[in-house]
Amino acid sequence: MPAATPARPLGFGLGLRPAHYTQILDGKPAVDWFEVITENYLVGGGRPLHFLDAIRARYPIVMHGVSLSIGSTAPLDLHYLDGVRALAARCQPAWISDHLCWTGTGAHNLHDLLPLPYTEEALAHVAPRIEKVQERLGQQLVLENVSSYISYASSAMTEWEFLSELVRRTGCDLLLDVNNVYVSSRNHGFDARAFIDGVPTRAVRQFHLAGHLDLGTHVIDTHDAPVCEAVWDLYAYAVERLGPVSTLLERDDQIPPLTELITELDRARAISHAALQQVAK
Amino acid sequence: MKLTDLQLLAQSHLLEGGDMPPALQDAIAAPASERWTIYVEAYRLRLTAALCTQYPTLTARCGRAVFGELAWRFIRAHPSTYRSIRDYGRELADLAHGDGATPELRLHGELARFEWLLAAAFDAPNVTACTVTALAELAPDAWPTLRFAAVPSLQRLRTTTNAVAVWRALRRALEEDPACGPLAEPVATDIAPVDWLIVRPQLETEFRSLPANEAAALDLALAGVPFAALCETLTATYGDAAALQAATWLKGWLTEGLLLRV
Numbered sequence: 001m002p003a004a005t006p007a008r009p010l011g012f013g014l015g016l017r018p019a020h021y022t023q024i025l026d027g028k029p030a031v032d033w034f035e036v037i038t039e040n041y042l043v044g045g046g047r048p049l050h051f052l053d054a055i056r057a058r059y060p061i062v063m064h065g066v067s068l069s070i071g072s073t074a075p076l077d078l079h080y081l082d083g084v085r086a087l088a089a090r091c092q093p094a095w096i097s098d099h100l101c102w103t104g105t106g107a108h109n110l111h112d113l114l115p116l117p118y119t120e121e122a123l124a125h126v127a128p129r130i131e132k133v134q135e136r137l138g139q140q141l142v143l144e145n146v147s148s149y150i151s152y153a154s155s156a157m158t159e160w161e162f163l164s165e166l167v168r169r170t171g172c173d174l175l176l177d178v179n180n181v182y183v184s185s186r187n188h189g190f191d192a193r194a195f196i197d198g199v200p201t202r203a204v205r206q207f208h209l210a211g212h213l214d215l216g217t218h219v220i221d222t223h224d225a226p227v228c229e230a231v232w233d234l235y236a237y238a239v240e241r242l243g244p245v246s247t248l249l250e251r252d253d254q255i256p257p258l259t260e261l262i263t264e265l266d267r268a269r270a271i272s273h274a275a276l277q278q279v280a281k
Numbered sequence: 282m283k284l285t286d287l288q289l290l291a292q293s294h295l296l297e298g299g300d301m302p303p304a305l306q307d308a309i310a311a312p313a314s315e316r317w318t319i320y321v322e323a324y325r326l327r328l329t330a331a332l333c334t335q336y337p338t339l340t341a342r343c344g345r346a347v348f349g350e351l352a353w354r355f356i357r358a359h360p361s362t363y364r365s366i367r368d369y370g371r372e373l374a375d376l377a378h379g380d381g382a383t384p385e386l387r388l389h390g391e392l393a394r395f396e397w398l399l400a401a402a403f404d405a406p407n408v409t410a411c412t413v414t415a416l417a418e419l420a421p422d423a424w425p426t427l428r429f430a431a432v433p434s435l436q437r438l439r440t441t442t443n444a445v446a447v448w449r450a451l452r453r454a455l456e457e458d459p460a461c462g463p464l465a466e467p468v469a470t471d472i473a474p475v476d477w478l479i480v481r482p483q484l485e486t487e488f489r490s491l492p493a494n495e496a497a498a499l500d501l502a503l504a505g506v507p508f509a510a511l512c513e514t515l516t517a518t519y520g521d522a523a524a525l526q527a528a529t530w531l532k533g534w535l536t537e538g539l540l541l542r543v
Contacts (some may be wrong), residue, residue, distance in 0.1 A: 111328065
């Protein structure tokens, strides 16, 4: 698939969660865009699609999937992809993203984002699947780096080298989850800034920010807490390195009032603004 | 190890638990076992949380610890094959009911089935139901062969316990304290079976009990029995008033948005 025209940054967005539907429609909060979990809207009708349509009429939307399982050795689920394509036709997302991972094989779904070994074999397996997905969806796929707690003995390259090679082979773009970079860097002992330095600058379409649980010996990606200072620092570095990329704050558990998330999002705006000014000097 | 074999091995361990197979231990760089446990735990916790969300009043009835044991038995027996975790857990009612040897088990089964059907109605496809106005414009000779089907959100249930009353009480308790439980509402089984109708005409899901005669007639209509045949069936009970009774019920069903014309 030919490379698409680079998308204009959307600004600063939030993950759309049902607890905030009414407030968003009533209050028109200062959020530039919303990201929806694709699978939550692959339904026939009712409230999910009603609110998606109403919010889409007011804000740009990005579709973010959790079960594409692009790294699985099971065949691609074309029925699922057709559902994603139909939903995209309905809500016209700015782009469609999912994760570089596998979520199950055979007919199973483990509902978790399991890492791949970073090998030539995995590259040769995943790259054609990305191309097939892009053809089926009729657009570029944006792939996110996952948090991981294990690595494989067979890995022959770094995660960022693997991602970069996928970009080169398929023309896909990247969703750089800054929190995931931090979590994995702590768990595997690599330099988080080297990860950011190592991804192809023009391919980074979006940032994710989220909270995690720090257990000292290792870190677990929980999305149930505010972004920590170390991740804010890494975000500033990412903006300096990669520019004004669309930024999304995620919260999936212990979801606070919308105003609290908007305050946190404002901090992302401020850090991004300061980082860009720093670069301009 | 090939990628296919690695994924099959890792998945098998996540689904079945137990000790980590040596081959998987070799495939994962150290420190393997402690970090791999995060995935093992997350699998159980994530699916259990999904079932709690799907079955909030059953969770409150049982208490989180007992429900957690039930959920884990279910997860072991029914690995997810769904893309969306929202679709996981349909068969839990059967497990919760078990052999139905006690009133409490029968209540659990019916609570679970009721909650699943409410969820099924919640996001069922939107359709434009047939209306009274549309039928008023129908030519008289079209009525005998008039046939219907259920709108996608329509669900039917028969209870033999006071499951719906217990559901209402538990919902009220959960609104006051989402972490409540286990909650003991008296279970009643000395009641006649009750038929229930669940439907989502617009955005809000509604339900009501159905008198036995109306339930039987509705089920015939939903099975596509032509209107004339429906009236004939009702003659045994209602005699000359059968057509009037059928028309009265039909008007009500259309007003409730239950039917599609086929």
